[in-house]
Amino acid sequence: MTSRIVILGGGTGGTLSANRLRRMLDEDVEITVVDQDDRHVYQPGLLFVPFGLAAPGSLVRARGRQLHAGIGYRRGVVRRVDIDQDRVHLADGSVLPYDLLVIATGARLLPEETEGLTAPGVHSFYDHAGAQELASALAAFDGGRLVVDVVDMPIKCPVAPLEFCFLADWYFRRRGIRDAVSLTYVTPLDAAFTKPVAAAALAGLLARKEIELVTEFNTGSVEHDAAGGRLVSFDERVVPFDLAVVVPLHGGAGYVEASAGLGDELGFVPADPRTLQSVARPNIFVIGDAAAVPASKAGSVTHFEGEILTRNVARFLAGQELEAGFDGHANCFVETGFGKALLIDFNYDTEPLPGRYPGALGLPLLEESRLNHLGKRMFAWLYWHGLLPGRDIPGIGSTMPRSGKRLPAVRRPVPTPHGQPHDEQGD
Numbered sequence: 001m002t003s004r005i006v007i008l009g010g011g012t013g014g015t016l017s018a019n020r021l022r023r024m025l026d027e028d029v030e031i032t033v034v035d036q037d038d039r040h041v042y043q044p045g046l047l048f049v050p051f052g053l054a055a056p057g058s059l060v061r062a063r064g065r066q067l068h069a070g071i072g073y074r075r076g077v078v079r080r081v082d083i084d085q086d087r088v089h090l091a092d093g094s095v096l097p098y099d100l101l102v103i104a105t106g107a108r109l110l111p112e113e114t115e116g117l118t119a120p121g122v123h124s125f126y127d128h129a130g131a132q133e134l135a136s137a138l139a140a141f142d143g144g145r146l147v148v149d150v151v152d153m154p155i156k157c158p159v160a161p162l163e164f165c166f167l168a169d170w171y172f173r174r175r176g177i178r179d180a181v182s183l184t185y186v187t188p189l190d191a192a193f194t195k196p197v198a199a200a201a202l203a204g205l206l207a208r209k210e211i212e213l214v215t216e217f218n219t220g221s222v223e224h225d226a227a228g229g230r231l232v233s234f235d236e237r238v239v240p241f242d243l244a245v246v247v248p249l250h251g252g253a254g255y256v257e258a259s260a261g262l263g264d265e266l267g268f269v270p271a272d273p274r275t276l277q278s279v280a281r282p283n284i285f286v287i288g289d290a291a292a293v294p295a296s297k298a299g300s301v302t303h304f305e306g307e308i309l310t311r312n313v314a315r316f317l318a319g320q321e322l323e324a325g326f327d328g329h330a331n332c333f334v335e336t337g338f339g340k341a342l343l344i345d346f347n348y349d350t351e352p353l354p355g356r357y358p359g360a361l362g363l364p365l366l367e368e369s370r371l372n373h374l375g376k377r378m379f380a381w382l383y384w385h386g387l388l389p390g391r392d393i394p395g396i397g398s399t400m401p402r403s404g405k406r407l408p409a410v411r412r413p414v415p416t417p418h419g420q421p422h423d424e425q426g427d
């Protein structure tokens, strides 16, 4: 009997899942990908556009062309999913019935949720148009206070605003006007990053590059008048600016709210963090930024999730037990300017640690190096030619490697006289 898989979203997760599933499943399984537009943007490249380090046009390709033969591509805006009737309703009135649904509609930027975010002098590099406008604004900026602000978590690629600060430092030094520019990083977190070891390393880098760090700042509004611009927090702290680069609040796709029983209050879709099966219905799986799981919203996470999710979709269709295989694995190159980058690698249980990835002879972790920078710049090629086609990348598995990492002392099981472990010490 024919099974119908509908994949909502033809970005990173939707594309790589469709391509993997097409290879894994028989011809009698129909696969249809739905997306609202035909412009697949390589989002990590947006970081480089404001600094003239990437041509905006080079980041965009046609969505349909990233999908393998035998996959249907439907252009349309999803309005609602009826999880009781197993149907997707599109804005043009058409209805797509499914046996299995994969939600890959990512995260949506919500600048309108913060008062004044559309004021003059406020920019963002989180979408294609914004990154290009910011390139012009930076080129015209000859000095003053540049503030980089994260309104709230979660955001896509939580290190990207820090990378923006490091690159801004490099950019103004190269232009010979660094002394005339004050750089400030403003975050709602209580540190530069969420995980303590990486947060300390990143705060050290900010300090070395003379970038001020303002923590626990929950942006309530952005004000702009003849005296200049100001970020104002809910507890009425003020950070003045001449140019602000703001990462707006993120939410899930708009249709999630209109789909009874599917999502949470932010429009993300709760799922089992290890199988990626939705909480709402067993025949709905979730991948990437759309998922309400405790993993980072990052392309690397989406890629690692894809391996598990597609295996679980095949298992579900075959009536087999699901694999609780996703460990929250995330890794990210953190561009630090001057042709260098850091690399971080972590999962649900292990925070980013120093060492090497993916093993003892690999790339340095939590340490600036040119090799990491080359890795970051080469990643675009790997994205289009390896990740999206759904190929396995030798040595880069979905499970976080422990070898190569310098782990803190962990408690190892100590046998009791009765042969039962009673404690854990060392690893």
Ligand SMILES: Cc1cc2nc3c(=O)[nH]c(=O)nc-3n(C[C@H](O)[C@H](O)[C@H](O)COP(=O)(O)OP(=O)(O)OC[C@H]3O[C@@H](n4cnc5c(N)ncnc54)[C@H](O)[C@@H]3O)c2cc1C
Residues within 6 Å of the ligand: 008, 009, 010, 011, 012, 013, 014, 034, 035, 036, 037, 042, 043, 044, 045, 046, 047, 076, 077, 078, 079, 104, 105, 106, 107, 125, 126, 127, 156, 157, 160, 253, 254, 255, 287, 288, 289, 290, 297, 298, 299, 300, 301, 302, 331, 332, 333
């Ligand atoms: C500036 C920036 C830098 C980044 N840097 C990195 C990095 O260095 N490393 C890293 O790993 N990750 C990075 N990321 C994050 C990475 O790009 C995302 O995590 C990844 O693309 C998530 O994939 P996804 O499939 O969940 O969502 P997306 O790739 O965003 O795809 C979602 C798709 O759903 C479609 N869609 C949404 N709503 C609807 C609807 N109602 N109807 C129809 N279609 C809809 C959209 O059009 C889109 O194509 C960065 C992101 C940004 C913005």
